[in-house]
């Protein structure tokens with residue numbers, strides 16, 4: 233039986249976690265995740281985080297700056313894995329914390345929590361390199377299928393009498409033309425690989441943009457949605473904010489559409505190459521927003537173990 | 548016996564090894580279907596076979612073996628990210644577009660023309676274009692160590708040596724004693740350290756490979772960026788003063804004075820590589836001014852020349868030069884999720900052309916280039 237506190241310490245100290253333990257943690261965390269609904273109801277105060285992408289050391293900084301679990305409550309908006317050099321450790325740390333403190337940390341699925349994407353963007357290769365087989369990748373992919381799709385954060389003055397909303401809708405990508413009401417998301421059968429189209433795909437893939445209505449996404453999946461769609465969605469669901477991740481923002485976060493939507497990005501110096509700062513969104517009991525910015529833990533690429541592939545350029 | 552290279556030699560070696568990055572990126576994007584070029588695989592095989600024999604010295608074998616493993620193993624080819632494959636594709640087709648305008652314009656005129664690729668490394672473009680053009684002369688220059696390697700690959704491969712029409716005697720000669728120099732019918736491979744301006748000048752003015760009157764395209768694909776900025780002026784000016792009618796095309800990174808540029812500088816510094824021009828010419832405007840400076844220099848020749856300069860960043864090139872059918876094909880090859888990163892990365896590279904030609908003749912190539920879309924022209 234795995235000692236979860238010890239595993240958490242191991243990961244924080246960049247030590248190897250045995251495959252058997254990974255297997256057990258993955259199985260156990262599934263039992264917790266399966267009970268969660270597609271859209272989880274969460275109460276503030278909470279720290280909302282965007283993409284992490286295997287940047288374990290930066291995640292540790294994030295916890296240091298915003299309080300350790302369980303002292304602070306967290307919501308992670310997906311894309312835990314791929315691109316960075318420590319996807320395995322990052323994902324293990326997050327699900328270990330989930331297992332240990334299920335009410336203090338919430339995880340929703342990003343478009344990278346998928347078999348096909350992780351085969352292209354590094355997580356698969358990393359598992360193979362670190363464990364010599366694809367077993368660990370398989371265990372993790374099974375967990376991906378159980379992750380919930382979004383979250384709703386409700387303020388404590390639930391009346392919202394002035395007609396403005398009182399809640400934050402949190403999702404990895406964005407809106408879908410198939411989803412008018414948050415309730416509709418509850419009917420999706422989420423326990424599967426992320427499909428190439430349809431509501432579940434859109435929620436994980438779409439981006440806000442300066443478009444009049446729905447438009448084709450240049451990513452090849454999901455849609456672009458404009459201010460009108462956001463306004464409609466907020467109004468119909470009595471919400472005041474959509475918080476999402478999915479897009480690199482050089483300044484760490486970016487509010488759009490009169491503050492109706494925010495993109496939060498939590499991987500500083502993304503891919504050890506982009507030079508961006510990172511941010512988290514802190515939401516208090518009254519749904520006030522406060523952004524916490526932070527910089528990369530590893531300033532010096534020297535500190536990255538040399539067996540890892542270097543950030544690539546065109547030479 | 549002291550076998551440790553001194554710091555300057557080490558720097559040069561790091562710069563020469565960037566060629567393996569370029570080659571392996573090209574192979575990766577061929578394997579994924581972005582590009583097709585059967586010569587690339589021949590070069591990769593040839594380098595694996597010959598590298599240690601040609602460049603091996605006691606003390607450096609380990610780093611050569613590492614360079615091969617690091618660049619050409621299945622694992623490292625497979626793990627190139629889609630944005631790297633896309634960017635490799637883009638730089639190749641962008642320069643090919645220029646080459647094809649150049650070759651076509653001269654074919655229409657039925658005039659002989661020449662391409663000089665400086666720092667050609669293991670580039671295979673010469674083979675692609677020589678195969679289908681007998682009016683074209685292709686000259687490649689690089690460090691002696693690099694041309695020795697390239698020569699060994701060419702003479703060791705029958706298809707490659709027949710494209711450049713080497714005689715059996717020439718092949719035998721280079722095999723028995725590698726000189727790093729090859730002279731085929733329309734193909735010349737010459738060792739040159741580009742920082743030795745007098746050597747370039749000698750070569751351009753006295754070598755029988757070069758016709759100073761013929762229309763010439765000089766290609767620097769990620770080459771001048773490794774050389775001291777002031778010296779790059781001298782290099783381009785010596786071409787200007789020796790060749791009557793020419794265009795120089797540059798592909799290189801630009802720093803944009805932002806944090807991405809800064810991180811690029813420090814990441815490459817870790818590999819012992821410095822990119823002086825990235826900071827000296829950080830924007831497309833400064834690249835334009837740089838080339839303008841070169842092409843408008845008066846030199847001692849009697850002919851008056853006209854000149855033009857064209858510059859775009861690679862993001863603009865992708866959006867404006869790649870047809871919709873082609874970009875649809877590209878997007879289907881691999882899912883490119885990293886859109887913001889692609890924009891960021893591709894904006895930090897540019898394509899720049901400076902041309903000069905005598906006032907008393909028409910320069911159809913120049914007009915064809917002007918007909919392409921440019922950010923600055």
Ligand SMILES: C[S@@+](CC[C@H](N)C(=O)[O-])C[C@H]1O[C@@H](n2cnc3c(N)ncnc32)[C@H](O)[C@@H]1O
Nearest residue numbers: 547563565566569666667668689690740741768
């Ligand atoms: C990144 S590689 C590019 C190779 C080729 N142009 C391509 O794009 O595939 C840079 C090349 O420039 C060459 N180079 C750099 N500085 C040079 C110099 N001072 N003299 C000759 N060659 C040089 C290197 O040896 C290397 O082959």
